[in-house]
Amino acid sequence: MQINDLISHTSEWLKGIGPNSDVVISSRIRLARNLNKFPFPHWASKAQLNAVLEASSQALEKVPLLKKSTLFVLANLDSIDKQFLVERHLMSIEHTQKTEQKAVLVNDEENIAVMINEEDHLRIQLMQSGFNLFEAWEIISGIDDCLAKLLDYAYLDDFGYLTACPTNTGTGMRGSVMLHLPALVMSRQIERVLAAIAKLSFTTRGLYGEGTQASGNFFQISNQVSLGHSESEIIENINGLIRQIIEQETQAREIMLTKSKAVLEDRINRSLGILKSARIITSQETIELLSMVRLGSDLGMIKDIDRRTINELFIITQPAHLQKLEQVKLSSDQRDLKRAELIRKKLNLL
Amino acid sequence: MLCDVCNKNPATVHLTEIIDEQMNELHLCEDCARHKSAAMEQQFGLSDLLAGMADFEKPSTKEEEVVTIKCPSCGLTYADFKKIGRLGCGECYNAFRKYLAPLLKRIHGSNQHIGKNPTKVKAITKLSRKKVGLSELKNQLQKAISQEAFEEAARLRDQIKAMEDKKEKES
Numbered sequence: 407m408q409i410n411d412l413i414s415h416t417s418e419w420l421k422g423i424g425p426n427s428d429v430v431i432s433s434r435i436r437l438a439r440n441l442n443k444f445p446f447p448h449w450a451s452k453a454q455l456n457a458v459l460e461a462s463s464q465a466l467e468k469v470p471l472l473k474k475s476t477l478f479v480l481a482n483l484d485s486i487d488k489q490f491l492v493e494r495h496l497m498s499i500e501h502t503q504k505t506e507q508k509a510v511l512v513n514d515e516e517n518i519a520v521m522i523n524e525e526d527h528l529r530i531q532l533m534q535s536g537f538n539l540f541e542a543w544e545i546i547s548g549i550d551d552c553l554a555k556l557l558d559y560a561y562l563d564d565f566g567y568l569t570a571c572p573t574n575t576g577t578g579m580r581g582s583v584m585l586h587l588p589a590l591v592m593s594r595q596i597e598r599v600l601a602a603i604a605k606l607s608f609t610t611r612g613l614y615g616e617g618t619q620a621s622g623n624f625f626q627i628s629n630q631v632s633l634g635h636s637e638s639e640i641i642e643n644i645n646g647l648i649r650q651i652i653e654q655e656t657q658a659r660e661i662m663l664t665k666s667k668a669v670l671e672d673r674i675n676r677s678l679g680i681l682k683s684a685r686i687i688t689s690q691e692t693i694e695l696l697s698m699v700r701l702g703s704d705l706g707m708i709k710d711i712d713r714r715t716i717n718e719l720f721i722i723t724q725p726a727h728l729q730k731l732e733q734v735k736l737s738s739d740q741r742d743l744k745r746a747e748l749i750r751k752k753l754n755l756l
Numbered sequence: 757m758l759c760d761v762c763n764k765n766p767a768t769v770h771l772t773e774i775i776d777e778q779m780n781e782l783h784l785c786e787d788c789a790r791h792k793s794a795a796m797e798q799q800f801g802l803s804d805l806l807a808g809m810a811d812f813e814k815p816s817t818k819e820e821e822v823v824t825i826k827c828p829s830c831g832l833t834y835a836d837f838k839k840i841g842r843l844g845c846g847e848c849y850n851a852f853r854k855y856l857a858p859l860l861k862r863i864h865g866s867n868q869h870i871g872k873n874p875t876k877v878k879a880i881t882k883l884s885r886k887k888v889g890l891s892e893l894k895n896q897l898q899k900a901i902s903q904e905a906f907e908e909a910a911r912l913r914d915q916i917k918a919m920e921d922k923k924e925k926e927s
Contacts, residue, residue, distance in 0.1 A: 442846055631865060633867065
């Protein structure tokens with residue numbers, strides 16, 4: 407598989423199916439693992455990083471679930487390709503920096519990605535559509551079991567899996583759920599919800615993980631604590647919190663529907679109208695308007711556009727995706743024109 | 757809402773300053789926020805926080821020991837860790853155990869791992885290839901508890917819970 411092959415198909419997790427998929431976009435589990443006897447990436451020499459890259463990629467080849475996958479060596483990719491992978495949530499922004507001896511393995515279904523030599527030697531992630539952390543855990547744990555037999559992990563009985571940053575030590579696990587909370591934002595309840603989340607030692611981030619702002623009513627919530635609880639306990643804790651947030655969002659949507667249906671309908675249809683007719687549009691505006699259209703689709707106000715199409719539009723209207731589709735480098739102004747054109751085409755065809 | 761300074765761009769950065777117990781709210785666009793304070797650019801990152809927390813670990817004994825204590829495997833000193841907020845290798849955890857154990861406790865509320873274990877995985881997978889049923893797992897759990905093999909018991913408990921949750925979801 408080549409980078410260019412990715413653009414023509416949709417990632418598994420974008421399907422818009424699975425439990426609670428009206429509020430939950432995706433569930434993600436990632437495990438941080440390091441190899442014994444090798445310094446962590448930031449402290450390792452080039453030769454050591456090379457050895458880690460080689461040992462890891464060889465082991466990954468032997469994992470049955472990863473039979474159909476491709477290893478992208480980042481030093482061979484240009485900046486648009488790298489950004490493209492970030493936009494598809496296959497790797498972090500951090501992984502695009504200082505790319506020597508870094509790689510990312512992606513399976514054909516695009517729900518599993520393994521970053522090599524990011525902050526830790528291995529960052530294994532699995533994305534699922536909808537609210538589905540336990541299933542994600544079972545799959546990723548199976549992959550981890552295979553790798554544990556092939557690689558010598560850095561591990562201590564008392565501290566667990568050892569990671570470069572002590573905030574990941576222990577299980578090395580981070581579970582994240584991407585939520586779409588337009589009704590909580592519109593009814594100005596979101597600040598209260600986010601404050602409560604922070605108090606419970608969970609983190610809220612934006613669409614693209616660490617260091618990104620929440621935008622277009624999307625919030626990624628994940629556990630902070632990785633040591634002292636088993637993986638299933640951590641997941642159960644996240645699930646408990648997410649269930650409550652889903653309930654609050656659903657309630658807020660119901661209240662809006664009964665109290666201000668006309669206003670809501672107006673806003674949703676205006677958003678769709680702009681998307682269908684705009685000639686110039688920024689990615690920020692696109693995200694905000696698509697968020698409203700998604701809400702409209704979830705509430706049954708928009709019937710002819712399905713969730714999958716909307717999810718897809720979120721991704722393909724991002725800067726690197728547009729440039730990949732056009733196969734030329736585009737300035738920001740040119741992108742705004744092309745973006746509007748692409749959205750019009752997609753939405754008016756339906 | 758427009759930026760308080762330039763009144764042109766939408767305000768995306770909201771600052772609350774507390775000066776002499778007076779609370780000021782400032783709504784700025786990204787550009788003005790950047791101009792407003794170079795200090796804001798210099799993000800107060802996780803490594804600063806960790807370094808700050810690590811500072812509390814200064815024991816009553818010799819301070820110098822903390823700074824010069826060095827990982828025999830990778831050569832990273834505790835002072836390096838305090839500066840960059842990252843450890844050098846797995847062995848660092850042993851080398852700095854005295855200082856890391858309380859630090860981990862402060863971060864996670866515990867410094868005792870009770871999750872997966874890669875050596876167990878190696879040993880166990882051969883057995884569990886045959887699908888072990890829920891009742892069999894429960895028997896094993898009872899046995900582990902009676903033998904006071906608590907680590908094993910915790911692992912079995914999690915496994916049972918995961919299976920039960922799955923069942924519940926399916927039904």
